[in-house]
Amino acid sequence: MRMTAVVAGLVLVAACGGGAGDQPAAEPAATPAAAPAATGATHNVNMVLEGSAYLYVPATLTIKSGDVVVFHNISGGPHNVDFWPDSIPAGAREVLMAAMPDRMSDLGGRLIVEPNDTYTISFAGAPAGEYGIYCLPHLGMNMVGKITVTP
Secondary structure, rough: HHHHHHHHHHHHHHHOOOHHHHHOOOOOOOOOOOOOOOOOEEEEEEEEOOOEEEEEOOOEEEEOOOOOOEEOOOOOOOOOOOHEEEEEHOHHHHHHHOOOOOOOOOOOOOHHHHHHHHEEEEEOOOOOOEEEEOOHHHHOOOEEEEEEEEE
């Protein structure tokens, strides 16, 4: 019985053209434009669990276009940084997409799992305005914040 299943599987692979050379070449994935170089200050935001509250500390931050924000997983992780598409200025999506490495989604940074791990976002070339952020794993616990970018 086992030999019959193996032979049937090999016949199926051969009939379906299972060889790697039979596949069409894959289209190269589109890559976002490179982020402009950061020219400003570096700001730190801690991601913490205090009691039963999940928080960005500070929850509101004012920076200049060209600054960098480093998010630190202090406690209660995993954490991440997501931007609400409807809470960022016009033209900000493209800047953020280029500045956010290893995204989980268009405007969602990777999960920061290890304690003391960081995630850095450059706001070089970012338009002035308010940027609403949230932690996807802790959105239900109201882990939200706001970054205001000034010229």
